[in-house]
Amino acid sequence: MRRSRAGFALAFLSPALILYGVFVLWPLVQSVQLSFYRWRGVSVRRKFVGFDNFREAFQDSIVGQSWLHAASLVFIAGAVTIALALLIAHLVEGQSRVADLARRVMLIPHVISLVAVGLIWSFLLNPTFGLVNATLKAVNLGGLVQPWLAKPVPAFLAVVAAFVWYAIGFFILLFTAGMRQIPEEVREASGLDGASGWRAFSRITWPLLWSVKRIAVTYVVIWILNLFSLVKLLTEGGPDRATELPLTYLYEQMMGNGKFGYASALAVINIILAFAASGFVLWIFRRDPTSGRAK
Amino acid sequence: MKSFLTKSFLWVYILSILVPVGWVVMSSLKTGADIFGNPWAPSAVPQFKNYAEAWSEAQIGTYFWNSVLVSGVTLAVLLPISAMAAYVFAKVPFPGRRAVYTVVLGGMMFPNFLVIVPLFLLMRDLHMLDTLWGLIVIFVAFSLSFSIFVLTGFFESVPDELAEAGVLDGASEAGIFWRIMLPVVRPGLLVVGILNLIGLWNEYSLSLVLIQSPENRTLPIGLANLTMVQHYQSNWGALFAAVTMTMLPMVAVYLLFRRRLESAMLAGALKG
Numbered sequence A: 001m002r003r004s005r006a007g008f009a010l011a012f013l014s015p016a017l018i019l020y021g022v023f024v025l026w027p028l029v030q031s032v033q034l035s036f037y038r039w040r041g042v043s044v045r046r047k048f049v050g051f052d053n054f055r056e057a058f059q060d061s062i063v064g065q066s067w068l069h070a071a072s073l074v075f076i077a078g079a080v081t082i083a084l085a086l087l088i089a090h091l092v093e094g095q096s097r098v099a100d101l102a103r104r105v106m107l108i109p110h111v112i113s114l115v116a117v118g119l120i121w122s123f124l125l126n127p128t129f130g131l132v133n134a135t136l137k138a139v140n141l142g143g144l145v146q147p148w149l150a151k152p153v154p155a156f157l158a159v160v161a162a163f164v165w166y167a168i169g170f171f172i173l174l175f176t177a178g179m180r181q182i183p184e185e186v187r188e189a190s191g192l193d194g195a196s197g198w199r200a201f202s203r204i205t206w207p208l209l210w211s212v213k214r215i216a217v218t219y220v221v222i223w224i225l226n227l228f229s230l231v232k233l234l235t236e237g238g239p240d241r242a243t244e245l246p247l248t249y250l251y252e253q254m255m256g257n258g259k260f261g262y263a264s265a266l267a268v269i270n271i272i273l274a275f276a277a278s279g280f281v282l283w284i285f286r287r288d289p290t291s292g293r294a295k
Numbered sequence B: 001m002k003s004f005l006t007k008s009f010l011w012v013y014i015l016s017i018l019v020p021v022g023w024v025v026m027s028s029l030k031t032g033a034d035i036f037g038n039p040w041a042p043s044a045v046p047q048f049k050n051y052a053e054a055w056s057e058a059q060i061g062t063y064f065w066n067s068v069l070v071s072g073v074t075l076a077v078l079l080p081i082s083a084m085a086a087y088v089f090a091k092v093p094f095p096g097r098r099a100v101y102t103v104v105l106g107g108m109m110f111p112n113f114l115v116i117v118p119l120f121l122l123m124r125d126l127h128m129l130d131t132l133w134g135l136i137v138i139f140v141a142f143s144l145s146f147s148i149f150v151l152t153g154f155f156e157s158v159p160d161e162l163a164e165a166g167v168l169d170g171a172s173e174a175g176i177f178w179r180i181m182l183p184v185v186r187p188g189l190l191v192v193g194i195l196n197l198i199g200l201w202n203e204y205s206l207s208l209v210l211i212q213s214p215e216n217r218t219l220p221i222g223l224a225n226l227t228m229v230q231h232y233q234s235n236w237g238a239l240f241a242a243v244t245m246t247m248l249p250m251v252a253v254y255l256l257f258r259r260r261l262e263s264a265m266l267a268g269a270l271k272g
Helices: A002-034 A052-059 A061-091 A097-105 A114-124 A131-138 A152-180 A184-189 A198-208 A210-225 A229-234 A246-256 A260-284 B002-027 B032-037 B049-057 B060-091 B097-106 B112-125 B132-156 B160-168 B173-184 B186-202 B205-210 B219-233 B236-256 B258-271
Strands: none
Touching (some): A002 A260, A052 A061, A061 A152, A061 B002, A114 A152, A114 A229, A114 B186, A114 B219, A114 B236, A152 A210, A229 B219, B002 B236, B049 B236, B060 B132, B060 B173, B132 B186, B186 B236
């Protein structure tokens, strides 16, 4: 009986494990290996160069820029997304028709693909037919009209806006679920039962959402470090690399310049920094002020 | 007063979602000249020919069917093999099970794109580059972690007595799985199927690297390519129509299965 169970387990696991091993784990190992070679992918010869690719990466000013942009996105887009999502999650808790509608539509930007999100925002910000400039003119703010995606700072803000638009629904969902976990007695005990105003928000909701906030921050960091298609479609990393991100640069080095070894080194650095960043987030949120109560 | 503020704020939020999406749909029915005229005004005569042009001349039809094929076959392979693995992880103890499970879940932690270089080379050496079935294999492999994770949770909640009843009836282990356990976790299969469908339909970065021929493009890369082409031809109406055809199927899927999707997304986020 035991023997046959082990055989059954192996038989049932193997299709998944083989595919996973060959196409996920094996390339992951090779990523590390390739990062120590200079190789353009076409020739049979590949040259072991030690840490040269990594040295090149640290001297490559565009690599530094792309990480600076990713970090700024985490702080700006991440902060805006989480703050707005908390506020909206608090507001949609009530039973009203508008709250219900908001809950119904909030994930639409999330399911229509980052390619569509990137294109929609590039259309909205188009200098000749875009809705944004047309609206600014209509409300007498013509001074703000500009070719958004052609100037560095406005282009960066466009990426922030598009990311927030895409991501916020998921975080509202996350926070609403977190709020439902807050025990009813806590609300009652605080004498704020039924209150939905700022006091209830700051006294109960905010502190008790500690563990959910940690998950939310981790997600924001991971999503931004993974950002590729949105920027590729919206700005192509431009103008003048003002919105270049680690993954758009990696893609350029691989498919544009055929520098396979260098691109692998960039990927390895990316993995290490991503782990460091999520480790840092967990460290910041290590202290739970509610001491494990509303986990 | 307070509730007035709340409601106005929520309306602003709702409109910030619906206006851009609605504007794209509205513009997809306008002529090129009208699009450049007044961005707010709908077309006097809806230009359904934009859709016809996008579908046939701009090849969106080809890309659409490629996406249907790739997503459909991926799901048809992915669901049974991840259910089989999930069943073992949930119900069949064997030495080292915990460790293997952890390694499999590890795939959810890192971005796919980071293995793109060796993956590209591997696919080239296996002669699977630039083929739809190669893309399907990759999609299955990269969807396994998440699918197994969610399905394991579903199998864990099935009482053991159910399988024991099968043993008494003399059914084999495999028979118990296919005839008793799998039908019980149908809701889980549905949720995993829909979540993966949305992800696969929208997948861009892996396809961009692994697909090269125009006739093999899926919808996201076809659409992205069309955008660059349309900048020269400036057939904007057809481009808006192409965006609409890409996003509306997933909006429909989302609205149909909203509650199930939300709970599955939350389960993934809160436990993972």
